Amino acid sequence: MADNRNIIQVQNLRKDFGKLEVLKDISIDIEVGEVVVLLGPSGSGKSTFLRCLNQLELATAGTILVDGNNVTDKHTDINKVREEIGMVFQHFNLFPHKTVLENIMLAPVELKRMRKEEAKEKGLQLLRRVGLDAKSDAYPSQLSGGQKQRVAIARALAMNPAIMLFDEPTSALDPEMVGEVLNVMQELVADGMTMVVVTHEIGFAREVADRVVFMDAGYIVEQGRPEEIFNNPKEARTIDFLNKVL
Amino acid sequence: MISIIQSYSTMLLGALGKTLLLTLLSLVFAMIIGMIFALMNVGKNRTLNLTGTVYVDAVRGVPLIVLAYFIYFGVPAGIKMIGIQDFRLTALQAGTIALAMNCGAYMAEIIRAGIESVDRGQMEASRSLGLTYGKSMRLVVLPQAIRTMIPSIINQFIITLKDTSILSVIGFPELTNMGKTISGNTFKSLETWAVVGIMYMIVIITLSKVAKRVERRVNRGR
Numbered sequence: 001m002a003d004n005r006n007i008i009q010v011q012n013l014r015k016d017f018g019k020l021e022v023l024k025d026i027s028i029d030i031e032v033g034e035v036v037v038l039l040g041p042s043g044s045g046k047s048t049f050l051r052c053l054n055q056l057e058l059a060t061a062g063t064i065l066v067d068g069n070n071v072t073d074k075h076t077d078i079n080k081v082r083e084e085i086g087m088v089f090q091h092f093n094l095f096p097h098k099t100v101l102e103n104i105m106l107a108p109v110e111l112k113r114m115r116k117e118e119a120k121e122k123g124l125q126l127l128r129r130v131g132l133d134a135k136s137d138a139y140p141s142q143l144s145g146g147q148k149q150r151v152a153i154a155r156a157l158a159m160n161p162a163i164m165l166f167d168e169p170t171s172a173l174d175p176e177m178v179g180e181v182l183n184v185m186q187e188l189v190a191d192g193m194t195m196v197v198v199t200h201e202i203g204f205a206r207e208v209a210d211r212v213v214f215m216d217a218g219y220i221v222e223q224g225r226p227e228e229i230f231n232n233p234k235e236a237r238t239i240d241f242l243n244k245v246l
Numbered sequence: 247m248i249s250i251i252q253s254y255s256t257m258l259l260g261a262l263g264k265t266l267l268l269t270l271l272s273l274v275f276a277m278i279i280g281m282i283f284a285l286m287n288v289g290k291n292r293t294l295n296l297t298g299t300v301y302v303d304a305v306r307g308v309p310l311i312v313l314a315y316f317i318y319f320g321v322p323a324g325i326k327m328i329g330i331q332d333f334r335l336t337a338l339q340a341g342t343i344a345l346a347m348n349c350g351a352y353m354a355e356i357i358r359a360g361i362e363s364v365d366r367g368q369m370e371a372s373r374s375l376g377l378t379y380g381k382s383m384r385l386v387v388l389p390q391a392i393r394t395m396i397p398s399i400i401n402q403f404i405i406t407l408k409d410t411s412i413l414s415v416i417g418f419p420e421l422t423n424m425g426k427t428i429s430g431n432t433f434k435s436l437e438t439w440a441v442v443g444i445m446y447m448i449v450i451i452t453l454s455k456v457a458k459r460v461e462r463r464v465n466r467g468r
Contacts, residue, residue: 056370083376093371097389107375110385152371159375 007032007163007194008053013062015048022048024218026062032162035195037205037226040215041241046198049215050165053196054078054085067162083111086156090168092148094140094155100127101136104155113159126154130184146177150184157188164188166197202245206230214238247437254428261424262445268341268420269407275346276406280353285383287358298354305351310412314344318416337418345413349406356402360395361387393464400457404450411446421445 008030015023023045030036038046051057053064059072069081095103104123108114114122127133130150140148149169156164166185170178182204189195189208199205205212206226213223214235222235230246233239251258286298305313318340325333335343364387372382411422421442429438 054374056374079373079376079378082374085374087371087374089367089371091365091367093365093367095368095371095386095390097393106372106385107377110381111376155375 005031007067008196009063009065010053011063013049013052013064014060015045015052015057016060022218023052023060026218026220028213028220028223030194030196033192033194035189035193035208035210036197037209037212038196038198038215039200039202039205039212039229039241040221044215045218046215047167050087050167050196050198053163053165054082054087056087083107083113083159084161085163085165086153086159086161087165088149088152088156088167088169090171092140092145092152092172094148094152096140099137099139100132100143100151103140103151104158107155108158111159119158122158123154126157127151129157129187130154131180144177145173146180149173149177149181153181153184153188163194163196166195166199168198168200170199170201200245202230214241216241247440250428250432250434250437250441254424257424257428258421258441258445261419261421262449264418265407265410265420265422266449268338268345268410268413268418269403271338271342272345272349272406272410273403275342276349276353279346279350280357283350283354284357284361287354288361302351302354305347310344310348310409311415313348314341314413314416317344317347337413337416340416341410341413341418345406345409348409349402352402352405353399356395356398357391359398360391363394364390396457396461396464400454400461403457404453407450407453408446 006029008028010026010028013023013026014021026045026049038049040046048057052059053066053071055064055071055078062072064071066081067084069076071078071081094100095106098106101120101123104126105116105119108119108122109116113119124133124136127136130153132147132150132154135143135147135151140151143151153164153169169185170181173181178201182201185195185197185204186208197204197209209226211223212226212229214221214229214233214237216237222229222233222238229238230242233242283298283301286294287302289295308316318335318337321340322333322335361383368386368390369382372386373379377385410418410420414420414423414426417423425438425442429435432438
């Protein structure tokens with residue numbers, strides 16, 4: 001069962017979309033407080049892997065334990081487990097019919113974690129943390145991309161998750177807005193959040209990751225500390241990829 | 247024309263009231279039917295998908311007038327065959343059922359299309375927060391879907407209002423039926439049908455105007 005240090009334990013995970021095998025055999029353990037950055041060419045399965053962790057994609061085979069809960073088991077209450085896992089998407093996916101504050105309050109109130117006033121308090125506090133308390137009554141359409149993504153992070157944090165998943169959080173942003181989102185993420189790292197991040201931001205990976213995992217064609221090809229992977233990659237595919245992006 | 251209005255205004259207005267009553271009742275049930283079958287169709291359960299598709303195809307494949315005859319005459323006859331003697335449907339009951347079934351099928355398609363027009367990421371974001379499928383649908387997807395659905399729903403309302411005239415064939419005393427009676431009594435076909443036509447028009451144009459206003463209000467604050 002769960003050992004205390006590994007909050008995520010993935011064993012022989014496989015994921016097919018019909019005939020297409022996206023994840024072939026993935027095993028990885030992630031520790032509490034660890035920041036793992038997933039790198040790899042597009043189509044390598046990074047996003048699919050991330051989405052398997054909270055079962056937005058159902059695993060075809062293998063087991064995934066999150067904080068000791070087997071999320072691949074049909075009898076597990078996946079909604080309960082998801083409360084522990086915040087997720088931030090490439091395209092923000094804010095709820096356009098709700099204000100910024102309502103976006104953040106929705107889950108805590110509906111899932112009866114907090115009373116309304118309490119959730120509002122918490123929401124405003126989170127908005128202050130991402131520097132957007134002045135926008136609490138705005139609608140998502142009135143925000144810039146960077147602001148939307150910061151709100152999306154605040155929304156994911158509202159449930160006090162133990163883990164945060166980031167699926168290319170800066171890929172849909174104009175270049176001048178990437179920094180503000182990475183800053184917020186960096187603060188989360190400083191707070192000790194367990195994070196799994198799919199990103200093409202090599203600088204971010206180098207600076208804040210505890211571990212860089214390089215994926216290709218549905219497998220983990222190589223993993224290690226950022227300086228090992230970036231300065232001294234061992235696998236040909238890693239070297240090839242890094243030559244293209246660095 | 248004036249003479250028709252003078253002598254028959256009470257009866258015409260009463261009949262119009264019946265038309266509106268039938269429309270309203272049908273629409274309420276049609277919304278419920280439409281919502282149920284739309285939700286069956288957008289889910290992942292194959293059996294429910296099939297049930298939804300069969301319903302929509304079956305009802306859309308039958309002219310409303312045939313459906314009305316079937317329910318008003320056919321169903322009581324069928325129930326008699328299984329031994330229950332005095333089962334009868336009033337014209338209002340049969341009319342409401344036929345219209346609601348018919349309108350419900352179209353409504354199901356409108357609602358399904360509305361739900362599918364909402365970005366998949368909305369459901370995913372809501373599920374990722376730990377909300378159930380039902381709550382995500384109700385709180386996140388449907389409120390957005392309804393906005394895109396409103397013009398089509400209003401259009402369907404208007405079609406249903408006009409379709410009530412078809413139920414004159416089963417003897418429900420709505421506006422068209424009253425038109426038949428009056429023109430039969432007075433032999434003033436031109437005037438009678440002009441008056442009846444204008445009455446429908448006034449109601450429908452008023453409805454569309456109100457609908458436009460509602461649409462604008464819902465779209466504000468997007």
